[in-house]
Amino acid sequence: MKFPSHLPCSAVLDSLADGVFTVDRDWNVTFFNEAASRITGIPGEEAIGSKCWDVFHSSLCDGNCALRSCMEQSGRISNKTIFFIRSDGKKIPISISAAPLVDSNGKLIGGVESFRDMTDIQIMRRKVEESWRFEDIVGKSKALGKVFSILPQVSKSEATVLLLGESGTGKELFAKAIHNLSERSKGPFVAVNCGALPDNLLESELFGYKAGAFTDARKDKPGRFELAAGGTIFLDEIGDMPAKLQVKLLRVLQEKTYEPLGSVTSVKADVRVIAATNKNLEELVSEGSFRQDLYYRLNVVTLNLPPLRDRREDIPLLVNHFTTRLNSLQGKDISGLSEDALQIIMRHDLPGNVRELENILEFSFILCPSGFIQVEHLPEYLQPESSSGSDDSDLPMTLEEIKCRAIKKALARNNGKRMATCRELGITKDTLRRSIARCGLSGE
Amino acid sequence: MLLCLACYNDRLASVFDNATEFKIFRIEENNICPAGHLSLPSKDPKDRTSAILACGATTLICGALCGCTRNLIESTGVKVVPWIRGTVEEVLAAVSDNCLDSLAMPGCSKGTGQGRCRRQSGNGSGFHGHGFV
Numbered sequence: 001m002k003f004p005s006h007l008p009c010s011a012v013l014d015s016l017a018d019g020v021f022t023v024d025r026d027w028n029v030t031f032f033n034e035a036a037s038r039i040t041g042i043p044g045e046e047a048i049g050s051k052c053w054d055v056f057h058s059s060l061c062d063g064n065c066a067l068r069s070c071m072e073q074s075g076r077i078s079n080k081t082i083f084f085i086r087s088d089g090k091k092i093p094i095s096i097s098a099a100p101l102v103d104s105n106g107k108l109i110g111g112v113e114s115f116r117d118m119t120d121i122q123i124m125r126r127k128v129e130e131s132w133r134f135e136d137i138v139g140k141s142k143a144l145g146k147v148f149s150i151l152p153q154v155s156k157s158e159a160t161v162l163l164l165g166e167s168g169t170g171k172e173l174f175a176k177a178i179h180n181l182s183e184r185s186k187g188p189f190v191a192v193n194c195g196a197l198p199d200n201l202l203e204s205e206l207f208g209y210k211a212g213a214f215t216d217a218r219k220d221k222p223g224r225f226e227l228a229a230g231g232t233i234f235l236d237e238i239g240d241m242p243a244k245l246q247v248k249l250l251r252v253l254q255e256k257t258y259e260p261l262g263s264v265t266s267v268k269a270d271v272r273v274i275a276a277t278n279k280n281l282e283e284l285v286s287e288g289s290f291r292q293d294l295y296y297r298l299n300v301v302t303l304n305l306p307p308l309r310d311r312r313e314d315i316p317l318l319v320n321h322f323t324t325r326l327n328s329l330q331g332k333d334i335s336g337l338s339e340d341a342l343q344i345i346m347r348h349d350l351p352g353n354v355r356e357l358e359n360i361l362e363f364s365f366i367l368c369p370s371g372f373i374q375v376e377h378l379p380e381y382l383q384p385e386s387s388s389g390s391d392d393s394d395l396p397m398t399l400e401e402i403k404c405r406a407i408k409k410a411l412a413r414n415n416g417k418r419m420a421t422c423r424e425l426g427i428t429k430d431t432l433r434r435s436i437a438r439c440g441l442s443g444e
Numbered sequence: 445m446l447l448c449l450a451c452y453n454d455r456l457a458s459v460f461d462n463a464t465e466f467k468i469f470r471i472e473e474n475n476i477c478p479a480g481h482l483s484l485p486s487k488d489p490k491d492r493t494s495a496i497l498a499c500g501a502t503t504l505i506c507g508a509l510c511g512c513t514r515n516l517i518e519s520t521g522v523k524v525v526p527w528i529r530g531t532v533e534e535v536l537a538a539v540s541d542n543c544l545d546s547l548a549m550p551g552c553s554k555g556t557g558q559g560r561c562r563r564q565s566g567n568g569s570g571f572h573g574h575g576f577v
Binding site (some may be wrong): 042084330332 | 488510
């Protein structure tokens with residue numbers, strides 16, 4: 001269909017909401033529509049005749065020009081997201097499409113690029129991402145959603161909180177979030193690892209001492225409870241707290257007072273206590289290594305932090321979160337995980353939880369120069385077994401053997417759990433049951 | 445006085461963050477002499493600022509520059525002349541003739557009067573009327 005002859009082409013282009021500009025083969029701007037002027041803030045008369053990189057100053061202009069690759073390879077580029085710097089110093093995200101321009105004889109005469117301001121879409125995306133996060137905790141899973149929903153009320157109260165969860169689930173992060181959302185947020189947040197200090201040191205570390213309390217005590221030393229006055233004290237690995245100190249802590253929780261070592265007077269404890277452990281405190285109580293009365297005092301509000309294997313849908317969000325953080329920390333431009341690498345991580349059990357995921361990404365950032373993190377950039381223990389090893393996948397197999405092998409491996413990855421295996425393989429419970437019987441395998 | 449040009453090939457990089465090389469020039473009386481160059485593998489603005497300081501440059505001439513990076517560089521005492529375009533030769537000639545404003549990027553020229561670029565460049569920190577030589 002021919003373009004109507006009576007209709008000026010520039011009028012059509014000027015009516016578009018997207019910015020459009022054309023260049024000749026020497027990269028001089030030959031056309032700059034009204035939307036282009038509006039988005040870039042550059043008047044058309046100043047843009048026309050200038051080199052396109054001096055007008056557009058985008059992230060691609062120095063070396064990765066989209067128009068150049070279109071013109072050289074006679075191809076097109078659609079919806080590539082980049083940014084340009086507006087002359088007021090703001091980085092504006094845009095989506096570009098580019099194509100070569102040819103005359104009626106098919107001769108290349110330049111290129112055309114259109115661009116769309118993505119600022120609003122990016123703001124919306126950021127808002128959505130924010131709804132998936134709570135302070136520094138990222139996730140949209142149901143398991144985490146339950147915790148998120150009660151966190152604001154828990155934070156506002158003065159209640160003692162007990163955080164239960166495996167190592168690496170982010171207990172300190174939750175403790176900080178509770179502190180930041182509480183009335184005590186302007187006060188200090190002091191964290192103590194009760195399992196990291198010898199028993200005799202832990203007492204003086206927590207409660208401080210008075211000069212003369214023991215041989216080396218020449219002057220008063222404030223304890224962590226005093227340092228946390230007006231704020232929150234986070235007692236990590238509370239399950240490792242020695243019995244003698246459990247009594248003292250119980251008194252702090254009951255009477256809100258404590259006595260520094262060597263002191264004859266009590267000090268008021270103006271702190272909120274958040275405790276955490278990866279141990280089963282109830283079991284410790286029944287074994288007699290943890291005081292029952294202290295357990296009940298600590299157990300006013302208990303938050304169970306789900307392990308990452310129970311909220312796998314959060315893994316892509318967390319990957320995104322850590323990638324952004326590591327990019328800004330290391331000045332890199334990694335786009336994220338490739339699909340293959342993400343698949344491997346999604347299937348991995350992640351016994352170290354969020355901390356392990358963070359470590360995997362930190363490791364991969366070292367090996368990956370730019371672009372997407374590929375499988376070969378992952379730590380060795382996540383690399384798929386090579387065909388030269390015990391894996392005999394290169395040997396000829398029947399389709400039935402391949403199916404059995406896939407089911408066996410998936411069952412092993414999911415610790416024999418049938419439902420998880422079904423989800424991973426995308427098959428029904430009945431199909432899995434029949435396959436297990438046929439292949440002579442066993443499932444949980 | 446040492447001058448740093450943020451370059452891509454033989455021209456000023458369109459965007460400072462994407463410059464692949466810093467070209468350093470010494471300005472002595474009426475002469476501008478090459479005083480070395482630094483290739484820039486990292487895109488981190490902090491690394492780039494350190495590089496400018498490490499080579500002793502006191503003035504940076506570059507293309508488009510985002511506000512945060514500009515603040516970072518200026519906080520170290522380096523004078524920044526952004527939104528300039530042209531080849532290295534053209535820029536040095538303009539510095540020599542004290543007419544850098546003629547190389548202002550489109551939308552940032554003198555003709556725009558109180559345009560955005562002039563206004564944000566603050567008191568005397570813009571590219572107009574620099575007495576480099």
